Amino acid sequence: MLDERPRQLPAALGNRLLASVWTVSAVALAFAGATLAWGSYADYQETIEQEYRFLEAHARIADGQLAGLLRDVRQLLRQIADERPRLTAQQLREYPATLAARNREIPEIQTLAIVDASGRVEMAANPALVGFDGSQRDYYTAHRGTPQNPDLHVSRPYKSTYGDYSVGFSLAMRDERQRLLGAVIAGIHYSYFESVMKDIQPAQPRSVAAIVNRDGDILFRLPQPEKYVGANVAGGAQFQAYLRSGARQSRSIGISQTDGIERIYVYRAIGNTPLSVIMSRPLDDVLAAWRRQLALRAGMFLLAAVVTLRLAWIAHRRQKEVLASREFSYQLMETANAMMVGVDAAGRVIVVNKAAEHICGYRRDELLARDWFETVMPRQRYPEAWAGFCRMPEAGGDVAR
Secondary structure, three states: OOOOOOOOHHHHHHHHHHHHHHHHHHHHHHHHHHHHHHHHHHHHHHHHHHHHHHHHHHHHHHHHHHHHHHHHHHHHHHHHHHHHHOOOHHHHHHHHHHHHHHHOOOOOOOEEEEOOOOEEEEEEOOOHOOOOOOOOOOOHHHHOOOOOOOOEEOOEEEEOOOOEEEEEEEEEOOOEEEEEEEHHHEEEOHHHHHHHHHHHOOOOOOOEEEEEEOOOOOEEEEHHHHOOEEEEEEEEHHHHHHHHHHOOEEEEEEOOOOOOOOOEEEEEEEEOOOOOOEEEEEEHHHHHHHHHHHHHHHHHHHHHHHHHHHHHHHHHHHHHHHOOOOOHHHHHHHHHHOEEEEEEOOEEEEOHHEEEEEHHHHHHHHEOEEEEHHHHOOOOOOOHHHHHHHHHHHHOOOOOO
């Protein structure tokens, strides 16, 4: 009898075994890649979220610092707008002194004036401004149409009579029929905004903090205020989305109209005013650390992929060699002129060649899995063979022969 040997593997099964080596490797790499991609995406989302929270914190500080002043300015303008139509002739002559006193109460106000229905200054805290024609300034023209809501208008920066930039805060005066009687204007020097914004601008390079009015005019911007004061961002998709949202605060990512850099933005309305603060940072800067981490992970994954594929190739080659060896052994046994039979420890047939079929008179399918000794070599007729077979385990030899 023949030593125990591997059975013949059908060609399709052998191919499946060879393919399984690559399949397992591919599944392992796909799982690792999916895990890496999901982890990187989660880190990306967290990075963006952290930056939004950071910018929102700065925007809230700006809101808190500016809202108080703007509230005081609005209350002052409303008080003057309510008083002016009711003044007597005597009070009108004395009212410039009242304006000057009230101007001093809020030192941030550079000029305080009242313009008539034609847009000409009729009285001011600074008498030198009386008679100035402001009919073409938007702090006046903004009130000529339908009353605004909120009624406080903030102009775009303009060159004042002092030769520097100011921002006009104006409130319309109207009669019972809502006809325009004039407007009250408080001019605030744009440098006031610098005193607030320099404390809340994010310290990271290329970060931007800006204040804009409802029309998108930049009243102040850090850095480079002189370069951007008066520029308009109303055409930007991010600003338009913020206006359409109607929310007090919004987030967005997009290309900046002022410097062409893709930025992450936070917009926040300042109190109950037509002003908003914009905080932004370049998206590349925000994602720099995340991209370094992604590159490191990708490198580790590439290294793991190379090692895995190398091991898979080695396993494939060895499996192929084993299959080829088994096939050769099977062919050798099949072409042998001697009967060759392999049995397991219980004596059941597991391998049989063609010569055995001819000698025994049994077909291969009749012998496989049957007890060889009960079928071909009964105990009564071949006791010596049975005795030898039974002694094999005791001698420590192979069972199947």
